[in-house]
Amino acid sequence: MVLDILMIEDEPNIAEAVRFILDRDGWRLALHADGRGAIEAIRDCRPRLLILDLMLPNRSGAEILADLRADSDPALAATPVLMLTARGDTVSAAAQSDAVLPKPFANDELRAMVRRMLA
Amino acid sequence: MTQRGAPHVLTGTRIRERRLALSRRQADVARAAGISPAYLNLIEHNRRPVGADLVQRLAEVLQVPSEDLAEGREEARIAALRDAASRAPEIVSGSPPELDQAPEFLARFPGWAEALMATARRSEALERQLVNLSDRMRQDPYLLTTLHEILSAVTSVRSTASILADEGEIPDDWRHRFHANLDQDSLRLSTTAQALVAYLDSFEAESPIFTPQEEVEAWMAAGAPPVDEAGDLASDAARQLARTHLARLEEERERLPDADLSAASVDQADAVSIAARLGAPLDLVMRRLAALRPEGFARAGLLVCDGSGALTLRRPAPGFPLPRPGDACPLWPLYQALAAPQTAMAHLVVTPEGRRFTTLSYATRSQPSGISGPVLGRAQMLFQPAPASASAPALPEVPIGPSCRICPRADCAARREPSILLAR
Numbered sequence A: 001m002v003l004d005i006l007m008i009e010d011e012p013n014i015a016e017a018v019r020f021i022l023d024r025d026g027w028r029l030a031l032h033a034d035g036r037g038a039i040e041a042i043r044d045c046r047p048r049l050l051i052l053d054l055m056l057p058n059r060s061g062a063e064i065l066a067d068l069r070a071d072s073d074p075a076l077a078a079t080p081v082l083m084l085t086a087r088g089d090t091v092s093a094a095a096q097s098d099a100v101l102p103k104p105f106a107n108d109e110l111r112a113m114v115r116r117m118l119a
Numbered sequence B: 001m002t003q004r005g006a007p008h009v010l011t012g013t014r015i016r017e018r019r020l021a022l023s024r025r026q027a028d029v030a031r032a033a034g035i036s037p038a039y040l041n042l043i044e045h046n047r048r049p050v051g052a053d054l055v056q057r058l059a060e061v062l063q064v065p066s067e068d069l070a071e072g073r074e075e076a077r078i079a080a081l082r083d084a085a086s087r088a089p090e091i092v093s094g095s096p097p098e099l100d101q102a103p104e105f106l107a108r109f110p111g112w113a114e115a116l117m118a119t120a121r122r123s124e125a126l127e128r129q130l131v132n133l134s135d136r137m138r139q140d141p142y143l144l145t146t147l148h149e150i151l152s153a154v155t156s157v158r159s160t161a162s163i164l165a166d167e168g169e170i171p172d173d174w175r176h177r178f179h180a181n182l183d184q185d186s187l188r189l190s191t192t193a194q195a196l197v198a199y200l201d202s203f204e205a206e207s208p209i210f211t212p213q214e215e216v217e218a219w220m221a222a223g224a225p226p227v228d229e230a231g232d233l234a235s236d237a238a239r240q241l242a243r244t245h246l247a248r249l250e251e252e253r254e255r256l257p258d259a260d261l262s263a264a265s266v267d268q269a270d271a272v273s274i275a276a277r278l279g280a281p282l283d284l285v286m287r288r289l290a291a292l293r294p295e296g297f298a299r300a301g302l303l304v305c306d307g308s309g310a311l312t313l314r315r316p317a318p319g320f321p322l323p324r325p326g327d328a329c330p331l332w333p334l335y336q337a338l339a340a341p342q343t344a345m346a347h348l349v350v351t352p353e354g355r356r357f358t359t360l361s362y363a364t365r366s367q368p369s370g371i372s373g374p375v376l377g378r379a380q381m382l383f384q385p386a387p388a389s390a391s392a393p394a395l396p397e398v399p400i401g402p403s404c405r406i407c408p409r410a411d412c413a414a415r416r417e418p419s420i421l422l423a424r
Helices: A012-024 A038-045 A061-069 A107-118 B008-021 B026-033 B037-044 B052-061 B066-070 B073-087 B099-108 B110-139 B141-166 B172-201 B212-221 B236-255 B258-265 B271-278 B282-292 B333-338
Strands: A005-008 A029-032 A049-053 A081-085 A099-102 B301-306 B311-315 B345-350 B356-366 B376-385 B397-399
Touching: A005 A012, A005 A038, A012 A029, A012 A107, A012 B141, A012 B172, A029 A038, A038 A061, A049 A061, A049 A107, A061 A081, A081 A107, A099 A107, A107 B141, B008 B037, B008 B066, B026 B037, B026 B052, B052 B066, B073 B099, B073 B110, B099 B110, B141 B172, B212 B236, B212 B311, B236 B282, B258 B271, B258 B282, B271 B282, B282 B301, B282 B356, B282 B376, B301 B333, B333 B345, B333 B356, B333 B376
Parallel strands: A005 A029, A005 A049, A049 A081, A081 A099, B345 B397
Antiparallel strands: B301 B311, B301 B376, B345 B356, B356 B376
16 A cells, blocks of 8 residues: 655654544555654655654654655655754755745645645 | 943043053952942943942052043043944934034033933943844753744644644544643643743843853854954953963963874874874873864864863864753763773763764863862863764763753653653
């Protein structure tokens, strides 16, 4: 089964809310809660869209994104990435992502962005 | 309008020059004149007005005619007026200030002139405070971490509440889970916000924004410009610290010249080997490596503490979490070294974010006052980002943090106070 979305987010309550919303919209979603092992999870899942938090334990979202873009598999390296940020100084860190959604966000905002990126 | 602030500009400078000429300590002069050292410091830097009575008292303490200290008050006031005019916002229409008529303005309207000067002084002080607060907001790891915590909790509350309000029918198990999440996040918000308010309350409005050590660190980060021209060095204590630091650097550079250190470090991976090759003391080599940052040590940082554990020098390395002065993690190998002087200790430390640094820690003891004097301990830790795991040496791995208050490690045996990150 092809996975639509992999979300890497260490805040369990945010992950749970996002999972509920996107499940309800019919997307197939998996979660990973740590910077460690994130790139392996992406390789295993090969999602159509990666939702990536910037501030993660053990390895930041920016580092994971850099690893992903440098992956030897061109299809994997080109995975669309929606970056979730909580800080104002992250423009450069999120530069390699395809879209940025600052926290806190409205659920409808997230839904619209996901719909657009998976269209 | 009173005349209380009238002659302050040059008078303060003259007081300072006279005191230094007598080699008198600021605290001694202040005590003899019946004022606090802090107030005398402000006077000497022309940041507080000084009335005629106080000028007289200071003149007696400094053994000089009071006229000598107060002399030049008119010139000083004229200079202050011109300075105030130069600081005024750009005037788009109308006439700019008539600078050449400042003496006449002062003579005819002394009260208005004083009001203008006081406003300019106030404006300058507020600008400086604003810059300092802005710097703190952008750099203080405690504030950054706390604000991130609050933003994360708010994000969760917003999404969860929106689901409960807008999503129509929700299965019971999900509804109960969301209610529990809201309860948990509101508690976390409450705890974190209280901690933040307490922290902000600890800022004393009139106290210096930075400690002298922070001023010196900012000065070093700016490339250590000449002390007398360095805007980062606002206090006497900071300037003194900076001069001491420069003198020690120079003395150590003479003992271990740049060229010798660079040549010895070309094919040596660690400070112990370099020290052995040079036949130089290890502690000196470590400090010189952190100062010169030759090839192989370009991203090195250095921490130095005294025997009490107080950090006396903090040169950051990229990604290493340095808390505010006065805070530290007891698990830093630096502190282990204190307990085992003359023994080099290598570790691989790992921050809560997973960043890895190789560290070399080394402590020395000395008796500068002779055999009957106290034994003084000092430890230092040279650290730099660890190479990729494939080439990393096998070192004991130590999980560390920045300081307990903002450290997420729940099971740390060295914890001395609760972390705001564990309130979730």
